[in-house]
Amino acid sequence: MSAWSELASQRLPRSEGPWAWLAAGSVALSLLMLGGLLLLIAVRGLGHFWPAGVVQLELEDGRALAGRVVRELPLEQGERERLYYTANRDLDGQVWHWLAVSDIVASERPRDLLVLERRFHGEFIGRLVEVGSVDFPDPTSTATADWNALQASLAELQALRSERDRLRREQLRPLIQQLDADPRDAQARRELAAVNERVRALQHAMQGKVAILESADGRRLVQPLDEILRAWRPNAMTTGEKLTAWARGVWRFLSEGPRDGNTAGGVWPAIFGTVLMVLLMSLLVAPFGVLAAVYLNEVAHQGRLTNLVRISVRNLAGVPSIVYGVFGLGVFVYGVGGSLDEWFFSDELPSPTFGTGGLLWASLTLALLTLPVVIVATEEGLARIPVQQREGALALGATRFETLTRVILPMTVPAMLTGVILAIARAAGEVAPLMLVGVAKLAPQVPVDAEFPFLHLERKFMHLGYHIYDTAFHGNDVQAALPLVYATALLLIGVILVLNLTAIFLRHYFRTRHGYVPRQ
C-alpha cells in the first residue's frame, strides 16, 4: 500500500462511499477555478507594468517596424500570426499590427530602441536622434543618439516643473486669496504680477526643448520634451532596473488619475471613490439595519405580521440590483435631490446640485440594497444571545432597555460586523445601480478636498467596477485598455479584501475582548 493511498483511506473511510470523494472533488474544483481566475487576473494585470523588450523587425516586403509582441495565434496550415504593439499613433495612425510569422525576415533587439510615454498620441517606439532647442529644430540632423543628454534634459525639465508647482502653491495661491479678501491691495497686486511673470518664464523654459526622433522605418518626428512623461530603453535595462520600473508603474497606476480616455494612466480617483462610497454606505446601513433588527427581534410582538415583515426583508435581498438603481434615481435623485435643489440651491437652477447622481445618492442606494443583509445578520446575532444573559441582567434590576444596550447589543457587535462585511462585499462590487445614481466615467476631482465643506456629497465620483466596464467596453482602443481592465479588476478585489479584513479584525477584536467565546 503506498503512502498516498494509506493517507487517502485514513481521511476517507471506505464506508462513506463515493459521497466523500464527490464532496472533496467539488471543493477542489471550486478552489481550482477560483485560483485560476485570480491567477489570470493577477498575471495579466500585473504583467502590464513590466517594461517588456521591444523588437525591430524587417518584413519580406521591405517594411521595417519596431514594437512589442502582445500575443501569438495559430493560423491555418501551421502558419502563425503575431500581434505587435508598434505605438507611434501620430505617424502610422494605428498602433496594432498583426503579422504572419513567415513574413518576418529579420528580428533583433537593438539596445538603443527607445520607448517614450507622451502626453499626446500615446507611446513612441523608435530612436533618439538629437535633443535640441525649440527655435531651430533640425529634422535632418545627423547627430548620433544621446540617451544621457535626453535623461539630463528630462531631469532639468522636471526640476523646472516642480519649481513652477511650488511657486503656484506657495506664492500664487496665497496672493490670490489675499486679493479675494481685499481687491484693492495694490501691494499684493504687484507681487502677483511678479510671481505670474516668473511662472510664465519657467513655463517658457520648459517648452524650450525638443527631441528629434526617428521611427524604425526612418521617418522623423519633432517631439517637445515638455510632452514626454517618461522615457526608457527596455532592451538596455537590467532585471533590477526593470523591477524598479515595474514597481514605479504599479505605484503610478495606484496614485495617478486616468489619461487618454481611461486607456492609460492610473485609477486613484476610482480607488478613492470606491472606498469612500463603501464607507459612507456602511455608516448609513449599519445604524438602520441594527435598529430594524432590534425592533423586529426585541420590541415587536412576535406574531404573524412580524414574521411576514421578516420574510419580506429576506426576500428584498433577492431583488435585482438595477431595480434599486431605478428606485434610487426616481426617489433619491429626482425626488429628494430635486426638492433640495428647489429649496436650497434655486439660484443654481436649471443646473442641478443634488438633483443629479452623486456620492450621497449612490451610497444611499447601496445602503438600501444591503440593508437586508445587515438586518438578517444582526437578527441572527440577537437570537444567538443565550437567554440567561438577558435574565441575568433583568434579575439585577435592569430595565429591558438597559439590558439591551448594556448586555445584548455589545454581545451582538460581532454579528453586526458580519452583516457589514457581507454588505461591503456586495456593495463594493456592485456596478449596475451606480450607473444610474452617480458614478462618472471621468471625475478627476475626488469628493474630498480642502474646500468647505470638505466632503462633497453631491459630486459625481469614479468607481473601480464602473471603470472596468467603461475601459473594457467604451474605450476607443480596447487592446490598449485590456491589461488595465485586468489590473483594475485585481485592484478591486484587493480593495474589497482590505475593507473586509478591516471589518474582520474589528470583529475579532470585539469577540476576544473580555475573552468572550460563544459557548457550545
Next chain:
Amino acid sequence: MRSTLPISIPSRFQPAASGSIIDFPAEASCFQVEALSLAYGGKPALQEISLRVPRHRVTAFIGPSGCGKSTLLRALNRLHDLNENVSHEGRILLEGQDIHAPEVAVDELRRRVGMVFQVPNPFPMSIYENVAFGLRLQGGLTRRRMDDIVEWALQAAALWDEVKDRLRASAWSLSGGQQQRLVIARSLAVRPEVLLLDEPASALDPISTLKIEELIRGLKSQLTLILVTHNMQQAARVSDYTAFLQEGELVEYAPTDILFTNPTLRRTENYITGRMA
C-alpha cells in the same frame, strides 16, 4: 434578625389532599404566596399554591422535573413578565406588598429579589465590571464607594481571594464554580433582600458545589434565600425549610429535617426515598 421562629402552625390554605403545610406569621415572612395559579398559554403549571417564606432562612423547593418549582421561583421576581403567554391568578406579597401592584416598578422589584441561574451567566466584561453592573444601573456612586462595594460583594461570595489580583480580567476566564460565585457576588452587590437560586450547583463539579453550599448557608444571616434543587441531599444539607411540589401543586412544606425524616404523605416519602418513577 429573629432568633426563633414558630415551626408548626396549621395552614389556613391547606388543601384537603395535601400533607402538612408549615405556616409562618406574616410579620416573619418575606414572601407570602396566596393561591397562586399560573398557566403557560392556557396549560396550567401551578395550581393554587399558598406558602410563606420565612425571612433570613434558606427555603428549598424540591420535586420532580416539570413539577413547577422553577416556575414558582421565577414568579417571585416576575421573570414571567417577559413571556406574553404566561397568565396568573392569586397574589404574591413581598414584605406585605403585592408585587403585581401597578405602583411596583418591576426593575426595582428585581433589584430587591436577586436571582442566580442554573448555568453561570457572567456578562462578557471584566470581573470588576460584572460585579459593578447593577451598581452602575443605579448610578450616583463614587469610584471609591463602588470599589468598596465590589470588594465587599466578592468577599461575601468567597471569591475575593481568588480574583483580587485580576479584577480587570475577563469574567469568562474563570472556572465554572468561580463564575457561579461571581454571579452570586454580582447579585449581592445591589443588596437584595431575597436571593433566588435556580439549581445553582447542578452544572458544577462536587468541590465547587460544596463551596456554593457553604456560601448559601453563610449568606442567610444577611438575606433570605430560596433554593430550587433536584438534589435532595443538597436540600437537606443547606435548607432550613423544604417545600415539595408535584404536578404544579404544593404537596408538603415543613422544616427540612422533619420533611426528610418524617413526611406526612406517602407520595412525599416515595419521592424523597427515590421510589417514584
